[in-house]
Amino acid sequence: GEFKKLNGSSDFFFFLHSAGRLENGVSVDIDKRRIYIDLEENRVYSVNNQYAGNSLGLKKLAFRLAIKKANEEGWLAEHMFIMGVHGPGGRVTYFTGAYPSACGKTSTAMIPGQTVVGDDIAYLKKINGAIRAVNMESGIFGIIHSVNSENDPVIYQALTTLGEIIFSNVLIRKGVPYWEEMKKDIPEKGINFSGEWFEGKKDEQGKEIPCSHKNARYTLKLNELNNIDSKANDPDGVPVKAIFYGGRDSDT
Incomplete structure (x- = not known):
């Protein structure tokens, strides 16, 4: 369906990946491991690699392409969770949070009593004077x-x-x-x-x-969670009211 909407345009992210020759399910020729990112044509080629953050094309490698696209078009592609914080009278306030990997983005987004829109990637755009965020991932890779x-x-x-x-x-x-x-x-x-x-x-x-x-x-999949936010799949995104920044202690 999405390719039909392109109507012949080449403006999409393209990935070609192979784990290469395997032995007991593990890539053997790691000395020939290569990842090539073509920022001009939005193409990625990877071989002899099985690290999921790189071999799952729509994860890290797509994110690199998205950052460049966002920079050129005036929006943001960020390593952030998106969550809904529930207050009195049914009020829901949406926050994003930028933490490095393994610092608790998923755990924060899963605080009991709150709802999750996404735990890892956020696209943010200014629309009619407000910052709105969408999660472009359909699941969690944690x-x-x-x-x-x-x-x-x-x-x-x-x-x-x-x-x-x-x-x-x-x-x-x-x-x-x-x-x-x-x-x-x-x-x-x-x-x-x-x-x-x-x-x-x-x-x-x-x-x-x-x-x-x-x-x-x-x-x-996000819909496997019982705390998924009602607007998780809203194409208009959610209004962001605040952004958290976090990290880890030096001894953690």
Whole structure:
């Protein structure tokens, strides 16, 4: 449908990606890993790479193209969450927040009692004197390490409810995913990023291998969440009243 709307125009982002030659599901020729970004033609070519932030074209690489497009057209493409904060009398105030990766954008957007529009990317435009924001992603691509029912109840419920979810670099035992700090009994063995895993397994440097990678991820649709904002898919976006900026402590 969207391509029909282009009516022959080449003004769209184009991605060509291959994980390359695989061994046990892992890219082998990493010495030939290449990512080329053509800012003039809005094209990206990547090969021999499996890091999701780069190999999932509509994530980091599209963001780089979007930043350039926004700069040329007078709007903003930002690494921000968008959330609705609910006040007295049914009032909803929309905030965006700019934190680096792994600093809590998703957790902030999921504060109990509030609603989420997006947890990672925001397009902001000034329309009729007001800043409006849209989330151009249809889901969440988040770090699963330390997600648990106490600290992240909404996300945890979605991850442990039968649905369309992608897990990466977690421990799999009998088809069930497990990860570090999920505050649930972890099986003593299974399959993870190191292959056959067992409790106490060590790598070549003698360091104990955790059950899941520190950068293990989950991917799910926003509509899998019970706190999705009613205007999450509004093409006119939501009015932004404030922007948070955050980071992490030096020892975090």
